Amino acid sequence: MNPFTKLKYIQSSKELLDIAFARASKLTLPKSKKPTHIRVREREIAKLKKVNEILTTRLEEVVKRFPNFDEIHPFYRTLADTVITIDEIRQALASVTSAIRIIRSIIKESIRKLRSIGTPNEARKLRSAAYGRISSVINRLELRLTLIRRAANEYRRFPSIDLDLPVIVVAGYPNVGKSSLVAILSSAKPEIAEYPFTTKKISVGHFPINSNEGQVLDIPGLLDRPMKKRNPIEQRAIAAIQYLADAIIFLIDPTLHCGFELSNQVALFQEITKVFVGFDIFPVLNKGDIASLNEIKIARSEFKRGGIPVINTLTDGDVDRVFRDIISRSEKIQEKLKHLLSQSR
Numbered sequence: 001m002n003p004f005t006k007l008k009y010i011q012s013s014k015e016l017l018d019i020a021f022a023r024a025s026k027l028t029l030p031k032s033k034k035p036t037h038i039r040v041r042e043r044e045i046a047k048l049k050k051v052n053e054i055l056t057t058r059l060e061e062v063v064k065r066f067p068n069f070d071e072i073h074p075f076y077r078t079l080a081d082t083v084i085t086i087d088e089i090r091q092a093l094a095s096v097t098s099a100i101r102i103i104r105s106i107i108k109e110s111i112r113k114l115r116s117i118g119t120p121n122e123a124r125k126l127r128s129a130a131y132g133r134i135s136s137v138i139n140r141l142e143l144r145l146t147l148i149r150r151a152a153n154e155y156r157r158f159p160s161i162d163l164d165l166p167v168i169v170v171a172g173y174p175n176v177g178k179s180s181l182v183a184i185l186s187s188a189k190p191e192i193a194e195y196p197f198t199t200k201k202i203s204v205g206h207f208p209i210n211s212n213e214g215q216v217l218d219i220p221g222l223l224d225r226p227m228k229k230r231n232p233i234e235q236r237a238i239a240a241i242q243y244l245a246d247a248i249i250f251l252i253d254p255t256l257h258c259g260f261e262l263s264n265q266v267a268l269f270q271e272i273t274k275v276f277v278g279f280d281i282f283p284v285l286n287k288g289d290i291a292s293l294n295e296i297k298i299a300r301s302e303f304k305r306g307g308i309p310v311i312n313t314l315t316d317g318d319v320d321r322v323f324r325d326i327i328s329r330s331e332k333i334q335e336k337l338k339h340l341l342s343q344s345r
């Protein structure tokens with residue numbers, strides 16, 4: 001499951017200061033017969049305490065809502081790292097923690113001084129000086145808060161994947177029909193378009209299986225290039241394969257309508273099988289409605305596999321049969337299903 005769902009909107013420096021100072025200025029103290037200078041002093045102290053409470057609880061909340069990056073599943077850690085590096089986020093969160101400390105010490109010091117101050121004017125001046133120092137501490141955090149907000153917005157939207165349930169990843173070159181396939185196999189409604197690189201984020205769809213649920217993942221298209229040269233979007237796709245896939249459907253467009261050569265798709269397939277040793281990888285030819293017999297024959301021979309099934313996602317009722325066949329041939333999925341069955345007994 002996505003470990004970042006607790007993240008909320010991260011307020012800006014200005015929003016934090018506005019709310020803290022506004023709440024503090026609305027404070028009303030109980031009526032008292034104490035001399036004016038004492039009452040003013042108490043009021044200024046109460047304001048500082050309020051500002052301290054609001055700022056430190058809100059900033060602590062920002063830090064607390066982030067899970068420990070060392071403890072989350074490597075898939076989510078890798079995904080997070082493709083948005084904003086974990087080092088950067090850690091540094092930003094550390095700056096927030098140290099800002100909390102500084103604010104507390106400013107408040108403490110100011111309250112101590114306020115207690116021994118004589119005139120109301122001096123008390124107000126001292127409190128106002130403390131506000132100034134607090135403002136500059138918070139304003140200095142602005143870039144970090146912006147970074148944390150960006151991370152939180154993206155992290156929160158990561159797909160929620162249940163690792164106890166079977167996971168099938170649909171991989172392949174861009175534009176070969178991966179999203180179209182995921183859309184007909186599952187509850188997912190990914191964007192489908194006639195141009196490559198439509199899918200930029202991983203999405204998950206569910207399908208019923210043996211009174212349980214399976215998950216099928218739509219991932220961004222991959223080009224045939226070394227792992228080191230992959231951009232963050234492709235790195236996400238690779239992370240899904242590496243950490244989540246019980247089985248991989250490698251979807252191929254034999255017609256070249258996707259805009260890429262068959263030789264590139266073959267090279268990608270070879271790369272994936274080389275890198276992900278021991279994974280169940282099932283090549284499937286798509287766009288069977290427009291592929292010629294010759295194109296299918298060439299693809300099968302290039303992939304050095306005779307019986308690669310042919311489907312199409314537009315009209316073909318065979319898709320489900322091919323899918324169920326893959327599920328029955330995937331050892332990892334069968335193991336998971338057996339385990340689920342034994343648990344439900």
Ligand SMILES: Nc1nc2c(ncn2[C@@H]2O[C@H](COP(=O)(O)OP(=O)(O)OP(=O)(O)O)[C@@H](O)[C@H]2O)c(=O)[nH]1
Nearest residue numbers: 174175176177178179180193197198199221312313
């Ligand atoms: N004729 C035909 N067109 C298809 C088939 N499957 C998908 N398409 C078309 O191929 C194009 C790409 O489909 P997508 O499902 O977006 O492909 P994708 O692999 O997810 O593409 P990226 O997200 O860009 O990697 C769209 O215009 C689809 O309508 C098929 O079986 N037959």
Ligand SMILES: [Mg+2]
Nearest residue numbers: 178179198199
């Ligand atoms: Mg897609």
